[in-house]
Amino acid sequence: MLIDNDLLIQYGAKEETFRPGDIIFAEDSTPKYYYQLTSGRVKLNHIDEAGKEFIQTILTVGQSVCELMLFIDECYPVNAIVLTPCTILKIPKKYFFKLLDDHHQISLDINKFLAERLYQKFLMLQNNSSLNPEVRLLGIFKYMKSFTEDKEAYSFEVLVTRKDLASLTGLRTETVIRTVKKMEENKILKINNGKILF
Incomplete structure (x- = not known):
């Protein structure tokens, strides 16, 4: 919070x-x-x-x-x-x-939060410029997970649809679906009851 x-x-x-x-x-x-x-x-x-x-x-x-x-x-x-x-x-x-x-500490906390968000946005922009859909998706998953404290593998549930992931990365929904399956095969993420765990 x-x-x-x-x-x-x-x-x-x-x-x-x-x-x-x-x-x-x-x-x-x-x-x-x-x-x-x-x-x-x-x-x-x-x-x-x-x-x-x-x-x-x-x-x-x-x-x-x-x-x-x-x-x-x-x-x-x-x-x-x-x-x-x-x-x-x-x-x-x-x-x-x-x-x-x-409350100066809160002001400093907000500055830190804004700096972290900006840093993650830079990374996301770099990833979204890639022609490789896996790089784009990995970038958005890392960005989303960056706001959580638990950094363990598969601890973060991606709470957006495949269609939303397409809108976030500029990919087609079909490409997202195919790439997510490939990422699961490569153990980058898990799929449990349709939910992506990163």
Whole structure:
């Protein structure tokens, strides 16, 4: 968890519930709140001019939603769409910055978190430029697993569909399915009841 829920509430955060398909914020809107997931999953996506979805990332419990945009005067470059029923703590930008002013360690923790996320994004971009689909998928699996503490083999359950993996990597769904099977044969991952364990 990035920031303790009770501390967020102490500084004025309100809990909101969302259903699958709900939009937390839309591309080109102005960032006004810090959002932190207390349950559920959210995807950050962009729809290109041809109508094709490109998923930037999938967020889970304890993660914040596009918090970096609060630090610059730019509009959101993505949409935040709810994937599963979820609850989010939402705090206005000015109270969020007051919290950071009052709690310097949290400010340092957020800087570290942003640096780690940026580092992983660099790696993901490098992997997505590869023509090898296994390299692309391995990059996204490592990125997703980087947010968990358990680094043991097969300890991370990939909570997205093969279609979502295709949108995350720019591959076709059929290519993802074939490559995942090959990766299982090579013991890079396991498949248990259709779930990918990395």
